[in-house]
Amino acid sequence: MSGLLCLCRQGFEPELAGELTARAGTAGFYGYARTQRNDGYVVFACDQAEALDRALPWRGLIFARQKLRILAELPQLDHADRITPIIAALDGQARFGDVWVEHPDSDAGKPLAGLARSFGNALRPALRKAGLLTDKPNERYPRLHVVFIAGTHAFVAVADTRDSAPWALGIPRLKLLPEAPSRSALKLDEALLTLMTPEERQALVMPGMRAADLGAAPGGWTWVLTRQHLHVTSVDNGPLRQHVLDTGLVEHLRADGFHWKPEQPLDWMVCDMVEQPRRVAERMATWIREGWCRHTIFNLKLPMKKRWDETALCLDLFAEQAGKPLDIRAKQLYHDREEITVLATPRQR
Structure with missing residues (x-):
């Protein structure tokens, strides 16, 4: 699987798919969007994923909360061992400065939050043992993302820390202060x-x-x-x-x-x-x-x-x-x- 994985607001997948298709075409790249309404994410398949990633900066995308370059799609993970196939999918990759385990912000994705937390705790030491993760978070290295869309289906992806949302799921955690006149x-x-x-x-x-x-x-x-x-x-x-x-x-x-x-x-x-x-x-x-x-x-x-x-x-x-x-x-x-x-x-x- 080669292409981009972008997270979005649930229900706006067609808008993000249309935007990615239009912007990729304008930049001279051929590809196609794959999504379903209410998934909370869009896959844009493209054989020139690295070049497309550079051509479509995250700040320039309107409907994408997060932009990631896909390294692998693993649609048939075993409940008993999800770590081994992820490590295998990273064969030949350089070290990463951090790893985020995430899920789409959707009705289907939110129940995966517990899995994402616990799996992240198990994955980090395995990545360090394989020489794929720095000892401490380091923004000078690319960031690894594992995005679960089901318990046995995940994308393994990478983000440039200078060209991606610096928040998990692409969502900044802001608190509405009591003195705020309105939620706006x-x-x-x-x-x-x-x-x-x-x-x-x-x-x-x-x-x-x-x-x-x-x-x-x-x-x-x-x-x-x-x-x-x-x-x-x-x-x-x-x-x-x-x-x-x-x-x-x-x-x-x-x-x-x-x-x-x-x-x-x-x-x-x-x-x-x-x-x-x-x-x-x-x-x-x-x-x-x-x-x-x-x-x-x-x-x-x-x-x-x-x-x-x-x-x-x-x-x-x-x-x-x-x-x-x-x-x-x-x-x-x-x-x-x-x-x-x-x-x-x-x-x-």
């Missing part, structure tokens, strides 16, 4: 964590910067920005939670966030308004084109059908109408539902 705060927290590198976050989200939050009520995204010590103009006809206003960093304007514009250019604009995705894409492009903000994070609420097609259309529309060279990244985050989250920043020369 987790979306912006995850967006800042996922769509930017640590170096980019340090350079692009700096204390004292000025931002606008369109459709802010009850204040979840505004609250996240104030925790980064940004000054925020929160635009919404609805009320904000009082403790958000009490930060001293927030100006609340009771206005229609979709039509409001700032008097002076801002560093950031964020938007999580419920609107047609094409309309949102066009409005966000206006903000960039007119210079009202330098950076933006916004959500696009997707339709029930042809979600990959609508995603591609909206991102192309945004890029075209923005009229400036931008670095555009988009992800369906763990805390998103029928939506994707988009980051756009000026392209670095």
Whole structure:
């Protein structure tokens, strides 16, 4: 088996399959997607898996929580001994810096969590004895993944630690703090964590910067920005939670966030308004084109059908109408539902 294994949100397998097929074709690779709805993963079979892996960086994939290169598929594992065939499948491989034993985040996959934990504890010493695993986790080496999709069916795969999600299952473990005005705060927290590198976050989200939050009520995204010590103009006809206003960093304007514009250019604009995705894409492009903000994070609420097609259309529309060279990244985050989250920043020369 040669190709990529990508984990995704349950129910979005067709969107990920469509994205992988389109992006592989654009990059000049032939292959085909193999999946079933609600599996929580997609296999993209390709004879040039290593080259394809390099051509499709994880941060550039929208519907993939995790991206792995398949080393072997083992569909008939013996309950009595799963370790021996995995070690055999790794014959000729160099050492790995860590091993993660995982499962898809799906109805069928979640019951495998206990197996994954216990099997990982048994597999690590066996890999070290075979000279296939460093004594301690080491990010300078590739990371080995064993992904169980059933008790006797697993994929053995590898990830470049610089080009993959740094969290098991591709899911960052974020805790909703009691003072968060809404669960939507987790979306912006995850967006800042996922769509930017640590170096980019340090350079692009700096204390004292000025931002606008369109459709802010009850204040979840505004609250996240104030925790980064940004000054925020929160635009919404609805009320904000009082403790958000009490930060001293927030100006609340009771206005229609979709039509409001700032008097002076801002560093950031964020938007999580419920609107047609094409309309949102066009409005966000206006903000960039007119210079009202330098950076933006916004959500696009997707339709029930042809979600990959609508995603591609909206991102192309945004890029075209923005009229400036931008670095555009988009992800369906763990805390998103029928939506994707988009980051756009000026392209670095």
